[in-house]
Amino acid sequence: MSSKNYVIIVAGGSGTRMRSALPKQFLPLNGRPLIFYTLEAFAGCNSKPNIIVVMHPDYHEYWQQTCSDYGFTTPHTLVAGGSTRFHSVKNGFETIIDKDAVIAVHDAVRPLTATEVIDRAYQHANLHGNAVVAVKSRDSVRRVIEGISSALRREEIYLVQTPQTFIYSQLEAAYMQPYNESFTDDASVVEAAGYPINLIEGNDTNIKITFPDDIAIAELLLSKKPSPL
Numbered sequence: 001m002s003s004k005n006y007v008i009i010v011a012g013g014s015g016t017r018m019r020s021a022l023p024k025q026f027l028p029l030n031g032r033p034l035i036f037y038t039l040e041a042f043a044g045c046n047s048k049p050n051i052i053v054v055m056h057p058d059y060h061e062y063w064q065q066t067c068s069d070y071g072f073t074t075p076h077t078l079v080a081g082g083s084t085r086f087h088s089v090k091n092g093f094e095t096i097i098d099k100d101a102v103i104a105v106h107d108a109v110r111p112l113t114a115t116e117v118i119d120r121a122y123q124h125a126n127l128h129g130n131a132v133v134a135v136k137s138r139d140s141v142r143r144v145i146e147g148i149s150s151a152l153r154r155e156e157i158y159l160v161q162t163p164q165t166f167i168y169s170q171l172e173a174a175y176m177q178p179y180n181e182s183f184t185d186d187a188s189v190v191e192a193a194g195y196p197i198n199l200i201e202g203n204d205t206n207i208k209i210t211f212p213d214d215i216a217i218a219e220l221l222l223s224k225k226p227s228p229l
């Protein structure tokens with residue numbers, strides 16, 4: 001029986017902050033493109049989602065060649081990326097026709113997500129409509145407005161990661177809205193459509209590869225990660 005779980009893995013960015021010629025999702029982690037680890041995390045979890053990879057059309061041929069070169073065979077559907085993360089997610093979502101679907105959206109550049117967190121997110125979204133992975137701030141936090149800083153209550157602050165997982169109807173309503181620059185993630189889009197967002201606890205190790213140093217940090221974390229059975 002086919003799964004009603006889906007994941008839209010967004011890999012349509014150009015990685016300006018990484019400042020590498022090749023978009024960061026294709027950079028090597030211990031000798032393999034880091035996006036491979038991302039797909040493998042979802043393929044290896046118990047929820048067994050259908051995997052949709054969203055990528056700029058200029059890189060489709062490169063991706064197919066890379067999969068072939070490395071013998072990477074994790075099944076997935078390839079979809080064209082958009083001009084922003086919002087448009088890439090929307091393109092991926094529009095390929096899903098199953099209205100019972102539970103859909104995770106995940107950054108291709110978060111290759112270290114624990115399978116246990118992915119499964120918990122699908123279960124929670126199935127029961128409560130959505131689940132957004134987040135971690136508590138380890139540092140004290142301050143807000144600056146017009147040059148004046150003030151302390152925030154740390155216990156009220158969560159740092160949001162992906163996966164962000166939703167039942168079909170919530171993502172449908174969310175991504176029908178016009179694009180707004182305040183949309184930084186899927187939770188902000190779904191919230192703007194009127195749905196309260198449920199946070200579930202993630203791990204600090206679920207880092208997003210954003211800057212050059214993140215590659216070395218991810219390789220170190222990977223060396224400490226237990227390998228799958």
Ligand SMILES: Nc1ccn([C@@H]2O[C@H](COP(=O)(O)OP(=O)(O)OP(=O)(O)O)[C@@H](O)[C@H]2O)c(=O)n1
Nearest residue numbers: 010011012013014015016017083084085088108
């Ligand atoms: N048009 C876009 C822009 C971003 N993304 C994806 O959204 C995720 C998170 O975005 P970010 O880390 O900001 O990636 P980039 O946009 O590539 O990086 P930068 O902001 O430094 O340019 C990444 O997996 C990226 O590939 C996407 O699918 N389509």
Ligand SMILES: C[C@](O)(CO)[C@H](O)COP(=O)(O)O
Nearest residue numbers: 085107160161162184185208
């Ligand atoms: C979606 C995200 O990873 C949640 O933390 C984040 O908002 C992506 O932000 P970016 O500005 O595209 O790096």
